Amino acid sequence: MGTAIYLAVLLEPRVRATSNDLERQLLNKTSKLNSLWITSAAVVTMVTGFALISTTQGRRFSDLGTGGWGTMILVGLIASVAAFLVSGMAGAFTAKLRRGLESGEATEEQLASYRRGLTILGYTNAVLVVVAVSTMATARYA
Amino acid sequence: MDAEIAILRLLHIVPGVIWVGSALFLAWVLQPALKKTGPPHAGALMANMVGPMTKLLHTSAVLTIVFGVLMAFRVRDPLFDYLWSTGWGTMIWLGFLLAVVGYGVGTYGGLTGKKMMAIGKSLQSPPSAEQAVEMGALQNRGMLLAKIASILVTVAVVCMALANHI
Numbered sequence: 001m002g003t004a005i006y007l008a009v010l011l012e013p014r015v016r017a018t019s020n021d022l023e024r025q026l027l028n029k030t031s032k033l034n035s036l037w038i039t040s041a042a043v044v045t046m047v048t049g050f051a052l053i054s055t056t057q058g059r060r061f062s063d064l065g066t067g068g069w070g071t072m073i074l075v076g077l078i079a080s081v082a083a084f085l086v087s088g089m090a091g092a093f094t095a096k097l098r099r100g101l102e103s104g105e106a107t108e109e110q111l112a113s114y115r116r117g118l119t120i121l122g123y124t125n126a127v128l129v130v131v132a133v134s135t136m137a138t139a140r141y142a
Numbered sequence: 143m144d145a146e147i148a149i150l151r152l153l154h155i156v157p158g159v160i161w162v163g164s165a166l167f168l169a170w171v172l173q174p175a176l177k178k179t180g181p182p183h184a185g186a187l188m189a190n191m192v193g194p195m196t197k198l199l200h201t202s203a204v205l206t207i208v209f210g211v212l213m214a215f216r217v218r219d220p221l222f223d224y225l226w227s228t229g230w231g232t233m234i235w236l237g238f239l240l241a242v243v244g245y246g247v248g249t250y251g252g253l254t255g256k257k258m259m260a261i262g263k264s265l266q267s268p269p270s271a272e273q274a275v276e277m278g279a280l281q282n283r284g285m286l287l288a289k290i291a292s293i294l295v296t297v298a299v300v301c302m303a304l305a306n307h308i
Contacts, residue, residue: 002163003171010164010198011172014190022179022187029175037171041163130156137155138148 001129003038004087008122016115024101031098035091042084049077049136068142076135083128090121150213157205162295164199165248169288177281185262192259196252203245210238210302229308237301244294251287254280 015023053059053073063070064077097114100106106114176184214234218224225231258280261273269277 001159002161002165003167004163005160006164006167006198010191010194014187014194017190018186025179026175026187029178030171033171033175037167133156133159134152137151141144141148141151 001126001133003034003041004083004122004129005126007034008119008126012118012122020101020111024098027094027098027101031091031094035094038087042080042087046080046084049080069139072135072139072142076132076139079128079132079135083125083132086121086125086128090118090125093117093121147213147216150209150216154206154209154213157202158210158299161199161202161206162292162299164195164202165244165288165292165295168195169285169292173285173288177285181262185259188255189259189263192252192256199248199252203241203248207238207241207245210241214238230305233301233305233308237298237305240294240298240301244291244298247287247294248291251284251291254284254287258284 015026053061053064059069064074065071093114097111097118100111100114176188215221218230225235258277261269261277261280265273
């Protein structure tokens with residue numbers, strides 16, 4: 001979540017405010033590592049989350065969607081899966097942008113459209129992970 | 143719903159996740175990538191980023207620590223009796239200590255980075271061999287401190303997360 005917010009709010013807008021050359025170099029050096037980092041963190045979080053539900057005394061998967069706890073966990077689960085998918089789409093846009101910058105064949109309009117898409121997906125991802133963490137963190141008290 | 147505890151948890155956990163995630167990303171992904179990219183681009187980006195990044199990290203760290211302390215007083219009363227005599231208390235004070243030390247180390251790392259940027263800004267021409275060595279040493283120190291800080295705050299999270307089960 002920290003990485004998602006850091007990327008969407010801090011890093012990407014500032015990289016775009018510098019130059020195409022820096023954006024290309026930085027994307028080359030970080031985009032694959034970013035994807036690996038975010039995907040691994042998301043998968044570990046979700047898998048251990050499922051394991052926690054199954055090992056928590058008095059809680060079952062059938063409780064999801066029922067009662068305060070079940071509703072909050074279900075909302076958190078949906079938000080985190082949605083964030084994972086959005087993050088995957090952002091990865092695809094990043095790859096398009098990287099290829100466009102590298103080949104020099106993409107027009108300025110195409111690059112602008114990839115950047116716009118990335119901005120929207122980045123902010124959507126950040127909002128979704130905040131919702132996921134917030135609902136999970138307060139589920140016990142719902 | 144116990145609204146007070148729920149709100150305190152939100153104000154503790156959400157900034158905490160932002161703080162730790164950002165610290166890990168900065169130390170292990172962004173800084174190494176910027177080092178490889180090198181001048182003049184890396185310097186231009188960092189000059190652009192350092193203000194908002196500092197605000198984000200300091201705000202999230204302070205919120206995490208302050209609301210964490212408030213929550214600890216709220217969930218165990220009297221807190222100091224629990225802190226020294228239970229497994230929960232040991233994990234909580236250990237997590238608190240690691241978080242504060244991690245915050246201090248991270249802040250010192252940030253100051254080192256600012257020092258390096260100040261040297262870069264003052265340059266009118268490419269740096270001399272001596273200045274390049276000094277800037278390189280400051281960059282390496284800043285990166286090392288960021289890594290240490292990120293490890294400390296991650297261990298702090300582990301302690302806090304396990305506290306209820308010790």
